[in-house]
Amino acid sequence: MNSGSAAGRSLNGYALARVGLGAVLAACLAVLLLAPDQGPPVPDPAAAARVIADRFSPHELDRAGDYRSWGRLIGLASLVVQFATLAFLAFWRGAPMRRLLGWLGRRPLPGALAAGALVSLVLALTGLPFDIAAWQLGRDYGLVNQALGERLLDWLLATVVTAIPAALGGLLAMALWRRLKGRFWIAASVLVAIWAVITVWLWPVVISPLFNDFDPLPDGPARTGVLRLADRAGVEVGEVYEVDASRRSSTLNAYVNGIGSTKQVVIYDNAIRTLNRGEFTALVGHELGHVKAADLRRGLLFALLVIPLGVLFVQLATAAALRRNGDDPHSPALIPVIALWMALAVFALQIPGNALSRQVEAKADRYSIALTGDPQGLVDLQVRLAKANLSDVDPPAFWQFMFGTHPSTFDRIAIAEGAKGGSRDEG
Numbered sequence: 001m002n003s004g005s006a007a008g009r010s011l012n013g014y015a016l017a018r019v020g021l022g023a024v025l026a027a028c029l030a031v032l033l034l035a036p037d038q039g040p041p042v043p044d045p046a047a048a049a050r051v052i053a054d055r056f057s058p059h060e061l062d063r064a065g066d067y068r069s070w071g072r073l074i075g076l077a078s079l080v081v082q083f084a085t086l087a088f089l090a091f092w093r094g095a096p097m098r099r100l101l102g103w104l105g106r107r108p109l110p111g112a113l114a115a116g117a118l119v120s121l122v123l124a125l126t127g128l129p130f131d132i133a134a135w136q137l138g139r140d141y142g143l144v145n146q147a148l149g150e151r152l153l154d155w156l157l158a159t160v161v162t163a164i165p166a167a168l169g170g171l172l173a174m175a176l177w178r179r180l181k182g183r184f185w186i187a188a189s190v191l192v193a194i195w196a197v198i199t200v201w202l203w204p205v206v207i208s209p210l211f212n213d214f215d216p217l218p219d220g221p222a223r224t225g226v227l228r229l230a231d232r233a234g235v236e237v238g239e240v241y242e243v244d245a246s247r248r249s250s251t252l253n254a255y256v257n258g259i260g261s262t263k264q265v266v267i268y269d270n271a272i273r274t275l276n277r278g279e280f281t282a283l284v285g286h287e288l289g290h291v292k293a294a295d296l297r298r299g300l301l302f303a304l305l306v307i308p309l310g311v312l313f314v315q316l317a318t319a320a321a322l323r324r325n326g327d328d329p330h331s332p333a334l335i336p337v338i339a340l341w342m343a344l345a346v347f348a349l350q351i352p353g354n355a356l357s358r359q360v361e362a363k364a365d366r367y368s369i370a371l372t373g374d375p376q377g378l379v380d381l382q383v384r385l386a387k388a389n390l391s392d393v394d395p396p397a398f399w400q401f402m403f404g405t406h407p408s409t410f411d412r413i414a415i416a417e418g419a420k421g422g423s424r425d426e427g
């Protein structure tokens with residue numbers, strides 16, 4: 001008796017559905033548990049609608065709407081093709097695939113390593129046309145500065161950077177699956193959790209510098225402004241970096257990443273160059289809000305809470321699929337199957353994850369307003385960001401629910417406008 005058939009035999013569709021549903025419920029509970037208290041101000045949507053009518057021309061709104069509609073179409077098509085590709089690799093057992101799996105199966109561990117890299121490479125290749133389409137769209141709308149050659153080099157680098165952990169993941173999955181059988185999910189959960197911590201910790205120092213130059217923000221008004229605000233907020237920011245984002249595109253942003261010794265605030269060079277004082281202060285205040293509330297740790301905690309049931313679901317679904325395929329569960333056929341269910345689990349659990357992210361972002365906006373005492377600075381920032389990034393100020397509700405990591409521009413302006421109403425009442 002082997003792990004695949006053992007798990008498969010004791011499994012019915014109901015058990016799988018129950019664990020899947022349990023994972024989604026755990027994620028929803030984690031959102032309730034980890035969502036920050038919003039507190040004041042209460043959003044003022046009527047005022048937000050006035051701001052948008054005043055500050056955006058119908059032409060600007062139409063142009064951003066067009067750009068984002070095309071972007072959504074490309075994103076959705078890419079998602080469908082990637083899942084279809086994974087499903088094909090997981091379930092198609094035609095003669096060429098049997099031959100390949102048979103060959104990889106002669107030495108299962110190196111075979112699994114190769115299978116992990118292959119799955120990753122095939123996904124990168126099927127994703128390439130959509131990457132080029134998104135690049136062309138960005139060029140057409142004047143958002144992207146990169147030439148096609150540079151973009152392809154980025155793609156190549158990203159492909160290699162993704163294939164390495166995919167290969168190692170394949171090897172580890174195979175080793176654990178063969179050894180642990182039904183207890184695979186426990187060890188795999190621990191490894192996935194360690195991986196989550198490592199990526200948050202190491203990403204800023206190992207991966208990001210492969211794609212961009214990060215320089216400590218030089219002495220000057222911008223650096224002084226950041227440090228003074230951080231001092232007022234009473235937060236330790238680590239280093240403040242300027243990143244040469246303008247090399248790729250004209251979008252504006254800032255972010256915090258890293259934990260512990262790698263913690264850093266990163267500001268796009270575009271933002272330093274183009275934002276006025278009030279906008280820049282609002283942006284930095286928002287990022288300091290993330291540091292103050294330890295939002296990266298919050299994100300990690302969310303991951304740790306959802307990983308165990310998510311991985312258990314992946315294990316049960318994988319065992320059932322291997323049985324259905326008639327695959328040898330001790331062979332690298334495991335790898336495409338487990339990749340499919342993992343992608344599906346990540347996709348499903350990201351939906352509650354995004355709900356948490358939107359609440360965390362709204363809270364950081366509120367923190368920024370309280371810290372700077374300048375809600376108008378935040379309104380101006382949102383208008384500036386939406387124009388520079390061609391954001392859909394009020395995206396379709398379903399899209400926002402599925403993929404929105406931040407509140408919409410409309411919602412963020414409504415929060416800032418709510419603060420003005422509040423100060424008027426008090427005054």
Ligand SMILES: [Zn+2]
Nearest residue numbers: 286290361364
């Ligand atoms: Zn943020």
